[in-house]
Amino acid sequence: LLAGLDGLNVLENFVLGDTPEPHAIQALLHNIATTTHNNQWETQTYGLSQATNIRALPLKTLLVQLELHGAIQAKHSYYADIKLKWQSSPEHICQALPNEQQALFHALVRCTQFKKVWGEPDFTQLNQQGFNRDTVMRLLNQLADANQLVVETKKLTDVYRVEPDKLTTELATQLQHYCETNEQSELARIATMLRFFSLNRCLNYNLALYFGDKNAPEHCGHCSVCRGQVLRLPKSEDSINPSLLTEDLRESQFWLSQQSPDFPVTAALLARFAAGLNQPIFTRLKARKHAQFGKHENVPYSTLLACAQNVLTNPSH
Template sequence: MTTLMQGLHTLFGFEHFREGQQQTIEQLLAGHSSLAVFPTGSGKSLCYQFTATQLPNLTLVISPLIALMHDQLAFLTSKGVSAACLDSSQSKEESQAVMAGVQSGNIKILMISVERFKNERFRRFIRHIPISMLVIDEAHCISEWGHNFRPDYLKLPTYQQELAIPLVLLLTATATRRVQRDMAQKFSIHPEHIVQTGFYRANLDIDLIPIPASTQGDKKPNNDKLNALKGVLNDTQGSSIVYVTQQKTAEDIAHALQASGYSATAYHAGLDSDIRSTIQADFMTSRTRIIVATIAFGMGIDKADIRLVVHFDLPKSIENYSQEIGRAGRDNQPSRCVLLANLEGLSVLENFVYGDTPEPQDIERLLHSITEQTKDGDEWETQLYSLSQQTNIRALPLKTMLVQLELLGAITPKYSYYADVRLKWEGDRIAFAHQIPADWQAAYQAILKGIQYKKIWGTPNFEKLFNEAGLPRSEVLQILEFAADQQVLTLESKGLTEVFQFHGDAFHHQTLVNQLHQYVDEKQTTEIERIATMMRFFQLDRCLNHNLARYFGDKNAPEHCGHCSVCRKKVLVFNRPAPDTALHDASLDWQQDLAIPVQEFAQQLATKSPTTKITDVLITRFLTGLTQPVFTKIKARQLSGFGLFEEHRYESVLAAVKQYRFAHKH
C-alpha cells in the first residue's frame, strides 16, 4: 500500500481514491497549483482536505455558502482534522476563538467567504499568518464567462499575491473548456495540471416531458404541469427537489402539493435564514420528502439519496441544469431528472438578463460620480448601496463595473473600512492601561481622549487622532480590537466604505464609457445566447447524456446511454406559444393600453426622482416588472403598470414602447 493510500485510510477511513483525486493530490504535494473539474458529488473536497493535512501551514478555503462550510466542517471534525470557519452567523467570542486557533497553528483549515477580505480586521489578521494553500470552491465564479460569475472572485489572484500563498487549488463541477482556460490563466495554472474526470453518470435518467402552455396571462401554476408533477412524484419514491424560477411559484406549488397530501415545503432566498436552516435540516433527515425551491437551494447539499430532481420551470443555463440534476443519486443508485418542458418562463429568464444591464447614461453617471469627488492621485470613497441608488445600477452589475474599471487601470482598490465605528466600555478603561504593551501606551492614552460619547456608546474621532496624535485609523482600530479581545470593551462597526486610488491619467471619460458599454452589451449577448444554447440542447435528436458530457469537454461518454428520452425515441419539440400579437399591433387600442401606465410612471418619476432621465428601456423594465434601484426610491411597485407585461418578452415590449413614444412625439 502506498504512503498516500495509508494516509487516506488512516485519516479518512477510505480504502481507495476516486477518479482524479490521487492525481490532483500528488500534483499539489509536488508544489503544482491545480484545477480539478469533477462532476457534482464525486469527491472534489477530499483533494484539499487530504493535502491540507500534509502541508506545514494553514490551508485557506474560499467557499460560497455558509451551509457548505458547515457541512464540510462536520465531516472534517468527525475525522479528527482541525478545521474552522469564520462566518456572519458567529458570535464575537466564537470568531475570536477561531482566530486564536489559527494564530497558534492548532487549526489547519480555515474556511471563509470571499467577502471576508473586505473586513479590515480580518485582512490585518491574515497578513501575519503563514498560508500553505489557497483553495477556491465553486471556482467557476472567477470566470466572467462562468454561469455564477461573482465580481469579488476576480480579486482572489491579487489576494494570493499579497499573502504570498505558494499553492492554489481551484475546484468546480461545471466548467466548459473556455471557462477552464480562463480560470487557469488567472492563477498561472499549467494546462497539464488541469484534472478533468469523466462527466457522464450512468445512474441518472434524463426525461424531458412536453407540457402544453397555459393561457397567456394566467398567473396560477399551469394545471397540466402540476398534474404532470404529481404523476412524476407518484412514480418515484424517495427524496425529491422541484426547481422553479421565482419565489412565488415555489410557495404556490408547495401549497398545492401540501393540499394534495404530499410532504412538501417551499425554500427560497426570501425566507429568514433560521427558517431556511430548519427546512434544510428536515429535508436532510428525510422528515420532509419534497423541497420546492429556487436555485437558492442546493449548493452544498450533500444528501446522497435524492431520487428525483424536477425542473418545473426552465433552468437558467446548461451549467445550472447540470449542477442541479447532479444533486440526484450521489449514492450511485438509479435516480430521475425530469424537465416539465414548455416555453413558459422563457421570457422571465431572458428578462432577468436585460434587467441587469446598465444603460449608457447609468455608466456616465457612475464615471461622473467618481471624477466629481477626485483629482489625479486622490482616493475615492464610496458605499455600494448609496452608489447603486445614485447611478441606478443594480448591486451585482455595479460591482462588475468597478472591477472592470480596476482592470482598465482607472482605479485601484486600496482598502475598505466601516464608516461607523462605536464602542461601549465593559471594564475599567483606566486600569486596563496596565495590560497595554509599552509601545502602545501613548497611543492608548490619546485614544481615551479622542472618543466622543453619546450616553454609554462612544465614537473615535479618527480625524482628530490623526491630526493631533499622528495615529492612523488602522492603528487606532488595532488597539481597540486588542481591548475588545480582552473583553474590556464591545466594538461595533457598520457602513462598509470602499476606498480606491483614482488614476486621472487613465481616466479617459468617453473611452471608458464606450468600453464599459461594450462590455455590458457583450455580457448581455453572452447570457441570452447561453439561454438559446440550452433551448437547442433540450431539442437535440441525439443522446442527451452524451451531449451533456461533451458540452463540458468529456468525449468518453457512450454515444447512446439508453437512459434518456432521446434514447427512448422521444425527441422534445417545444410548442411555440402564441406570439406577442398585442405587442406588435400598432392600433389605437394598443396605444391606449400603454397610455395610462406610461403616463403614471413618467409622472411618478418626475415627482420623486426628477434627475432620472426617462428612457424606452426604463419604461420597459417598469412594464416587465424588472426591479431597478430607482424603482425602490419612487415606489414603482405601487403603480398599476408595474409588471403589467412580465409574461411578455422584453424585446417585444421594448419595440412597442419605442413605437408608442415615437407616435406621441409627433
Template sequence: MKLDIHNALKQTFGFDQFREGQEQTITQLLAGHSSLAIFPTGSGKSLCYQFAALHLPHLTLVVSPLLALMKDQLAFLASKGISAASIDSTLTPSENQQVMARVRAGDLKILMVSVERFKNERFREFIGSVPISMLVVDEAHCISEWGHNFRPDYLKLPAYCDDLNIPLVLLLTATATKAVKRDMAHKFAIVEQNIVQTGFYRPNLDLAVVPVTTADKNVALLEYASSIQGAGIVYVTLQHSAEKVADFLCQNNLNAAAYHAGFDNQKRQQIQEQFMAGGIQIVVATIAFGMGIDKSDIRFVVHYDLPKSIENYSQEIGRAGRDGLPSRCITLANLDGLNTVENFVYGDTPELASINFVLDNIRSEQQDGNWELLLVSLSNASNVRQLPLKTLLVQLELLGVVRPKYAYFADINYKFIKSRDQILARFDGERRSFIDAIFKHTHMKKVWGQPDFDALYSNYSCDRGRVIRALEYLQETQCIELESKRMTEVFAVNSDALADVNLAQTLYRYFIEKEQKEIKRIAALIRFFELDVCLSHNLSRYFDDQQAPQQCGHCSVCRGQVATLSYSQQLDWPSDESLRQALSTLQSHLTDKLAAPLSELSEELFCRFLAGLSVPIFARHKVRQLGGFAVCENFRYADIRSKVQSLM
C-alpha cells in the same frame, strides 16, 4: 518520516481508498503545487483541501460562496475531530472574538469565510497578522467572467492571495467549460499538469426532457413525485411559484415544503435540516437551495421551470444520486418561462446614462486622487443594481481607471466593558500611552464613543490600521465592545484614464456584450433540451469530458423521446392604448423626481416597467404600485422593446 497518505485517510476520515482525482490533487498540494480540481458534484472535492490542510504547517483559508455550504462542511470536519471554524454574519461578537483568538493561538487548521469578508477592514487587519499555508476557493468558476455564476468580488482573490503571501492555492469546481478552466488556472498561475479533471459523466442519473404545457405541469409533477420513492428537489424560478407548487403537493398528500430567499434565515435553516434528516420528503425551491446540500439519497430532481443555463442545470441535477444509486432528473419543459429567465439578464444591464452618472461621481467626488464609495448609496443614485455596479467597478479596475486601496467602516464605535483605569492598568510604556491617546481622542455620546482618527494621526502620528488593531485586541480581551457600520471602499483614481472620452461607451459595450452572451447561453440550453442525440454524452462534452459513451441508454433521447418545445398558448398583447396610458402614468409619477443625467425617462426604463423588472429608481419611488407595472411580464424583453419603440 514520509507521510503514508492512505493510512492517514483511513485513520482520520475512515475511508479505505481515495476517489478518482483525490490522491493526485492531494499529492500535488503536499508537494507545494497549486492545483485546480474539477470533479462532478458529490465526488469528494472538499476532501482534497480537508486532508491537505491537516498536513500543512499553518492555517488553510477557505473562501466559500454560501453559508449553508460552510455549515455542512464544518459539521463534517467536527465529526472527524478536525479543528475548523467560520467567520460569518451569524456569529455574535463574542463568538467572532473566540474564533479569531483560536486562529491567533494556532488552534484552528481551517477557517472558512465568504469573499465579501475581505472587504471588512477589521478582518483584513486580522487575517494579515496570521501565517496561512493555503487558500482554497470553493465554487471557483465564480472567478471567471466566462462562467455562469461570475461574481465580481472573486476577481480580487488573486490580489488578496498576493497581499497575504499565501504560497499555495486550490481551486475547486464541478462545472467548468474549457474556456472557464483556462481562465481560472491563468488567474492563479496554475500550470496545466496540475489541473485534475475527472469524468463528468454520471451513469446512475436518468435524464429526461418532457414537453408539457404549463396547465398540465402540476399533474405531470404529481405523477412523477408520487411514483418515485425517496427524497426529491423541485426547482422553480420564482419565489411565489415555490409556495404554490409546494401547497399543491401537500394538498395531494405528499410531504413537501417551499424554500426560497424570501424566507428568513431561521426558517430556511429549519427546512434544510428537516429535509436532510428525512422529515421533509420534497423541497420545492428556487436556486437559493442546493449549494452545499450534501444529502446522498436524493432520488429525483425535477425542473418545474427552465433552469438559467446548462451550467445551472448540471449543478442542480448533480444533487441527485450521490450515493451512486439510480436517480431521475426530469425537466418539465416548454417555452413559457423563457421570458422570465431572459428578463433577469436584461434587468442587470446598466443604461449608458447610468454609467455616465457613475463616472461623473468619480470625477466630482474624488479628493487628492482618492474616491470613496458607499455601494448602496451609489446604486440608488445611479439606478444600477448592486451586482452590476460591482461588475462596473471591476471593469474600471481592469481598465486602469481606479485601483482599490482599502475599505473601512465609516462609523466605528465602541463602549467600555471594563473601566478606563482597569484597561490602562493592563499596559506599560508606549502601549499604555497609545491606548490612553485613543480614549482621549474619542467623542463619547452617553455609552458609545467614536474615535477621532484625524486627531490621533495629528497628535500621536499613528495610522488608522494600528488603531483598528488595538480596538480589535481590546474587544478580544473583553475590555470593550466594538461596532462598525457603513462599509466604505477607497479607490485611487487615474485621472488620465478617467478622462478618456470613449470610456462610458467602452463600459456600455462590455455590458451589452455580456448581456448577449447570457442570452446565447439560454438559447444553448433550449438547443440542448431539443437534441436528437444522447443528452448525457452531450452534457459531458459541454464540460470538456470526451470520455462519456456516445449513447448512455438512460436518457429520454436514447429511449427515442426527442423533445420539441413550444409555448403553451399564444399570448395577446394589451392594447396599444392601455400601454400608452401605463407609460404616461409612469412618466407623470417620476417627473421632477429624477436627477440629471437620469432626468429623462428612457426607452429601457419604459421596457423594464412593462416587464416588471425592479431597478433602484422603481423601489425608491414606489413604482411597483402603479397600474401597468409588469403588465407585459409574460413577454420576452426583446419583443417588449420592439413594442415600446412602436408606441413612441
C-alpha cells in the same frame, strides 16, 4: 432550477435587468471625475449604485474594467462608520493593557463621543494626536477579540487612485460596448442551455456527445427526458394587447417622471419597470408598491422595450 421557471422571460430578465444603460456609465465616469481629490477617489457601493442606477454586481464589473483600462487603481478599503461599546469598564481595560498602549487607549477614550451605550471615535482628532486610523483599528480589534468591547463597522469605503485624463468619452463608449457584448453572450448562453434542456433526446446522451463520448447509451433511463418529461418554457406572446400595454407604459412614464424629475426616463427604464426588474432607483422610489411595477413580467423584454421606445418617441398629447 429550470423546472420551476414559468418562462424564458424570467431567465432573460436576469441578464437584461443588470446591463447598465449608456447614460448610467457616463454618470459613473462623471461621478468619479467630480468626486476625485488629489487623484484620490473614495466611494461606497450603495451610494454609488444609487447615484448611477447601476446594480452592485455590474457596478463592480465596471470598476474592474476601469482598472483594466488604467483609469483607476484600487488602493485600500476602510469602514467609514465605526462604533464601539464597552464590555468592561475603561479603567479595567486600561489596567490590563501593556504600557506602550496606554497613551493610545487614553486618546481613544478622550476622542470617543458616547450616546447612551455606543460611542463613535473621532479619527481626525485621534490622527492629530499622532494615532492613525490603522493603529486605532488594531487596538479596537485586539480589545474586541478579548471581549472587552464590541466594535460595529458600517459603510465600507473603497479608495482608488484616479487618472482623470483617462476618464474620456471614448472610454465610456468602450465600456458601453463591453456591457452590450456581455449581454449578448449571456443571452446566447441562456438560449443554448434552454435548447439543450428542451431537446427530446436523453440529457446524459447529449452531454456525452458534447464531450465527444460516442459510446454512451442513447437512453440513460433516469434523466427527465428518459422519464418522459421534456422541459417546455412557454413564450407568452399571444396574450399581449398592444394598446393596453402602451397605455400602461404611458402611465408608468408619467409616474416615474413625476417622482424623479432629474432622472432620465429612458425606454430601458420603462421596460424594466413594466417587467418588474430591480434597479437601484426603483428601490429609492418604492416602485414595488406601484400597481404597474412588474405588471407585464410575462411579456418578453424586447417587446416591452420596443413599446417603451414607441411611447417615448410619440408623446400622447
